[in-house]
Amino acid sequence: MRGIVMAAPGDVRVEEREDPKIIKPTDAIIRLTATCICGSDLWPYRGVEPVNHTPMGHEYVGVVEEIGDEVKTLKVGDFVVGSFVISDNTCEICQAGYQSRCVHAEFVSQTIGTQAERARIPFADGTLVATPGHPAPDLIPSLLAASDVLGTGWFAAVAAEAGPGKTVAVVGDGAVGLMGVLAARQLGAERIIAMSRHADRQALAREYGATDIVEARGDEGVARIKQLTNGLGAHSVIEAVGTHESMMQAIRATRPGGHVGFVGVAHEGVSLPADELFFSEVHLHGGPAPVRRFLPHLIQLIWDRKINPGKVFDLTLPLAEASEGYKAMHERRAIKVLLSL
Amino acid sequence: MRGIVMAAPGDVRVEEREDPKIIKPTDAIIRLTATCICGSDLWPYRGVEPVNHTPMGHEYVGVVEEIGDEVKTLKVGDFVVGSFVISDNTCEICQAGYQSRCVHAEFVSQTIGTQAERARIPFADGTLVATPGHPAPDLIPSLLAASDVLGTGWFAAVAAEAGPGKTVAVVGDGAVGLMGVLAARQLGAERIIAMSRHADRQALAREYGATDIVEARGDEGVARIKQLTNGLGAHSVIEAVGTHESMMQAIRATRPGGHVGFVGVAHEGVSLPADELFFSEVHLHGGPAPVRRFLPHLIQLIWDRKINPGKVFDLTLPLAEASEGYKAMHERRAIKVLLSL
Known part of the structure; x- marks a missing residue:
């Protein structure tokens, strides 16, 4: 499959990498519908944070393709929105509403990289939330925004x-x-x-x-x-x-x-x-937002068309043109870039 | 009257100074029953904060001797506990519970100095709280503690x-x-x-x-x-x-x-x-505690003998021996020193 890596500051590339597979029974594999570039992705782009052939991306919406044996709240074919931090949503810290500091927390950006065609999401039940059905295409940007910026x-x-x-x-x-x-x-x-x-x-x-x-x-x-x-x-x-x-x-x-x-x-x-x-x-x-705490409510607000956070995306490019997206955000020609798949 | 000044770091003296007088109609003059030495008084004592013949003390209980024309909630003879920050208790910040940042806030320690026989308390209605009656002597230390440390x-x-x-x-x-x-x-x-x-x-x-x-x-x-x-x-x-x-x-x-x-x-x-x-x-x-917010409740707890914060005073000295009190706290021979009048 294709995925985006940052080879070095300012050097964003499309690479071919292996399709992710279920490793643990709590994993899910999702096929990305849309992903995007975050303001925080500009830190390594500008050389302020170290980067070395790093898989990029931590915001995502998509369709569940495969689930591990212990995944209970999701099924293959569900449309899901996930947080940029993996969480079990059951530990004491999660239950207090701080899923971004879950005892099993893992930053999607550092290990997974969702600027890609597919992604393996650990603790799928605790990280992903299914939408009420498959969304109309015009809702996709707003649901994607819920993943991080919203x-x-x-x-x-x-x-x-x-x-x-x-x-x-x-x-x-x-x-x-x-x-x-x-x-x-x-x-x-x-x-x-x-x-x-x-x-x-x-x-x-x-x-x-x-x-x-x-x-x-x-x-x-x-x-x-x-x-x-x-x-x-x-x-x-x-x-x-x-x-x-x-x-x-x-x-x-x-x-x-x-x-x-x-x-x-x-x-x-x-x-x-x-x-x-x-x-x-x-x-x-x-601190890092416990997005998972708010996801069910935010998805509902979007589903009911009460809010339209997707308007924050003012440039849409295909995944293959991610490099141009980074450049546009770096040069402040775009507020936020959606990458379509 | 007598009052304590710190002439220089480590140099605590009793001085004769003029009795305070009502300046504004919202002032009250109190005769101190007890005062004490604060951990924060040790900062200038140790030379960490500048000091130059500074009147000391910001914790106090006493009896109202005189009130300005606009003072409404207090009368001469009332036993009162006051906060270490002057507050009007009516501004928007006070009403939100942050009397220590009242728009008329003034630190008692910097201008008034309650390690003394008498003190002028501005905004008396907003700063002082009268006890239900004259307290039994054993309640004095606890009421004094309410002024700051409690x-x-x-x-x-x-x-x-x-x-x-x-x-x-x-x-x-x-x-x-x-x-x-x-x-x-x-x-x-x-x-x-x-x-x-x-x-x-x-x-x-x-x-x-x-x-x-x-x-x-x-x-x-x-x-x-x-x-x-x-x-x-x-x-x-x-x-x-x-x-x-x-x-x-x-x-x-x-x-x-x-x-x-x-x-x-x-x-x-x-x-x-x-x-x-x-x-x-x-x-x-x-930050600096909005003691005034809690005073009515704390006074009641003390009055009803539900708490005994006064035990924190492990050394009592007459005002004239304040210098020894500072020394004892500086050398950690005492947790907190009460100065009696």
């Missing part, structure tokens, strides 16, 4: 305690930030301030529910958020970038007692000043 | 979401850590692990409700907490020290999805690695 933006909004009566600010206008806007709206937030400098992303943010746009960043951006909130700061701030600057912007834009939900992948060397965190008196929570 | 330990336990079914670990065996143990017990925690190497503090921790003692620190201490919790870590961890080491010990001892309540005053230069915080997936919340 689930991640949703987790950020939940971690930031977005809800009725709340003012929510969103730092980062990439796909995850935009999904954070959508999630905050669905969770009932009163006011949603998207921090963005790009006209196309601002438009999509407004479509997803943003009530205000702030173009300023850093200290100036924080001052603007305070102006909009009686000098107090937002109740809830979603951080969807992962740099020191964006983290500090999020913390400083939050009122005392407010909540920061941070899902931008923080990189080695980024540190936070404990004294400022102490005196800010905010709540800080984030 | 309120702070309580906030840490609430921030760490200590409660029924939870395993709570406490990093730090000073007065605040011990109060964290007491609070976790009152909040219904199932198991409370005190991290302590001092026999006297271990004994008090057990008396306050600790079910387990861990003497190991750092990585070894974290490993021990994991051993005691099926390899997962504690649900709730109270951090009551404020160093990089203690913060990392607290974060690493917490299970994914668990809660760290940190109240050890973090000092400049202490930083936290954002990537580890991200992948740890813990909730982090802390």
